[in-house]
Amino acid sequence: MTRVRMATLATVAALALTTGTAQAAPTATSLSSAGPTATTEPAAGTEKSSKVFAITDRLAGQVASALADRTVRDRIASATTSGAADLLKLERETSLGPAARAANLSVLAAKGLPANGGSVLQVRLADPGMRAALARGEVPLVAAVPTDDAPTAVTAYDPLGGKVLLDPVRAPQRPVLVIDVDVAKSLTMGLQLMRDALAARGIVAARPAAAASAGGYWATKVNAIQLSDDQEPWIKGAAEIYSIVGGFGLDGKPTVNIVQMPYLDYDGTTYYPNQLLVHFSAYKYNLADVVMMEDDGDTNYQQLAQAIAAALLTIADGGAYIPLVSAILSAIPTSWWTDDPDYVDSWYTLSTTSSGRLHGAAAHGWMDVSPYWVSQL
Numbered sequence: 096m097t098r099v100r101m102a103t104l105a106t107v108a109a110l111a112l113t114t115g116t117a118q119a120a121p122t123a124t125s126l127s128s129a130g131p132t133a134t135t136e137p138a139a140g141t142e143k144s145s146k147v148f149a150i151t152d153r154l155a156g157q158v159a160s161a162l163a164d165r166t167v168r169d170r171i172a173s174a175t176t177s178g179a180a181d182l183l184k185l186e187r188e189t190s191l192g193p194a195a196r197a198a199n200l201s202v203l204a205a206k207g208l209p210a211n212g213g214s215v216l217q218v219r220l221a222d223p224g225m226r227a228a229l230a231r232g233e234v235p236l237v238a239a240v241p242t243d244d245a246p247t248a249v250t251a252y253d254p255l256g257g258k259v260l261l262d263p264v265r266a267p268q269r270p271v272l273v274i275d276v277d278v279a280k281s282l283t284m285g286l287q288l289m290r291d292a293l294a295a296r297g298i299v300a301a302r303p304a305a306a307a308s309a310g311g312y313w314a315t316k317v318n319a320i321q322l323s324d325d326q327e328p329w330i331k332g333a334a335e336i337y338s339i340v341g342g343f344g345l346d347g348k349p350t351v352n353i354v355q356m357p358y359l360d361y362d363g364t365t366y367y368p369n370q371l372l373v374h375f376s377a378y379k380y381n382l383a384d385v386v387m388m389e390d391d392g393d394t395n396y397q398q399l400a401q402a403i404a405a406a407l408l409t410i411a412d413g414g415a416y417i418p419l420v421s422a423i424l425s426a427i428p429t430s431w432w433t434d435d436p437d438y439v440d441s442w443y444t445l446s447t448t449s450s451g452r453l454h455g456a457a458a459h460g461w462m463d464v465s466p467y468w469v470s471q472l
Contacts, residue, residue: 146205147276147393151216151239152250154198155274158218159237159252161191162272168254171272172229175220179277183214202276207397208284215281218272221330225270235270236261240330242393249330263328271330276392278335279357285396286337286353292400293351298407300344300352300377312376313447316369316467322362322439322460333360335390336439339403340373341419342383347412349419351403352377356387362460371467373445380416381447386423387439387460394437402426418443420456 162168167189174180186195195216203212220226221238229235236251236259248260251271261267293299322334336359344350352374358366373383406426407419420441427438440455447466454461 145242145393147202148239148242150198150201150205151274151276151392154194154216155237155239156252156258157194158191158272158274159254160256161189162234162237162254164190167191168234171218172235175218175229175272176226179217179219179275181214181277182216182218182274185218205393205395206276206281206285207395208281208288212284213280215277217275217277219275219332221271221273222266224266228268229270233270235272236267237272237274238330239274240276240332240392241328242391246328249328263330266329273330273332275332278390278392281392282335282337282355282390285390285394286355288396289400289403290353292397293353293404296404296408297348298344298350298404300340300342300350300374311468311470312374313381314371314375314467314469315373315445315447315449315464317372317462317464318369319365319367319463320356320359320460321365322359323458334362337388337390338372339386339388339423340383341386341407341423342378343380343412343416344377345379347379349407349410349422350377351407351419351423371469372462372464374469375447376469379412382416382444384418384420384423385442385445386420387441387455388437389439391437399427416444 158171162171170189171180171185174185182191182195183199186192199214199216200210202215203210206215208215220229225235234254236253238249238251238261241249241263246263249263251259251261253259261271290299336356338354338356339351340354341349341351354370354372356368356370358368372385375381375383403423403426406422410417410419410422420443424438424441438457440457440459442453442455442462445453445464450465452461452463
């Protein structure tokens with residue numbers, strides 16, 4: 096998923112590459128035509144720690160092995176012609192059944208989602224331009240989306256058992272099938288799980304009946320928004336962005352509202368959502384903060400909800416507004432910063448009169464906002 100990274104908090108260690116000898120790592124061009132015996136591997140211990148990546152990487156190797164069967168290969172090629180395909184639907188028509196079902200259950204558990212959450216795994220072509228080669232019958236490689244946003248190589252698997260490293264910047268000519276989490280589906284489930292978990296601790300913003308007696312309330316509307324451009328690996332897909340809006344509730348306790356922003360797919364692109372981001376009927380002082388996050392596939396929603404709740408419940412209302420951004424950021428597990436940051440940007444102290452272009456504190460994005468009166472029906 097394309098994301099904007101916070102350089103001052105997130106540091107990425109370079110992956111060390113070995114080829115079994117002292118020679119330089121092959122380029123994407125040479126590897127895309129490499130035979131199945133041309134195997135290159137990362138040095139031991141260089142993979143970033145991610146339960147979800149460990150699962151999808153293992154499944155990528157199993158899918159690659161299944162592609163040795165021409166029937167399976169043709170079925171997957173057909174299913175991915177117009178986009179991503181549900182792996183659990185494919186498993187009913189191929190030999191991938193046990194591996195796909197086991198991997199799906201493991202991913203649900205790793206993300207803190209219920210076991211009956213359905214299928215959250217998909218397979219897609221890394222780039223639409225690879226469809227012609229796949230249609231001609233060229234045997235694809237299979238890779239999982241790496242956890243690290245700045246890998247020095249993408250590990251891919253050959254149907255005959257070889258493992259190759261691909262350049263993360265230049266897409267190979269050989270088609271690559273990508274095993275990925277259906278983040279759009281998992282995010283919807285996960286955010287509802289977070290809302291429920293936070294509500295159980297009394298920290299989900301609720302719009303009081305007082306707003307109705309006033310005839311409505313003020314909100315902040317996002318008229319336009321853009322995240323900064325960066326250079327992501329070709330294997331990444333669209334982002335899945337959400338925002339944690341925090342402030343003090345009318346009872347004086349810290350409270351949050353979680354807002355999904357499903358349109359915000361790619362950085363460097365301006366979107367015009369006209370979305371209501373902050374509903375001030377729920378916040379004392381008519382002030383609130385926004386912390387923008389991305390689900391890159393390995394977010395554990397239960398852990399995140401528990402961490403935010405634990406951090407906010409320690410804050411007391413002292414009679415004046417205190418920004419909650421730092422408390423929310425400090426609640427995010429340390430590993431998310433060091434291995435794979437999910438933080439995008441933050442906006443401090445939005446009010447009922449906030450308007451114009453507001454740049455994020457991390458300088459990774461901006462929003463054009465305006466006050467909006469929400470009339471009660």
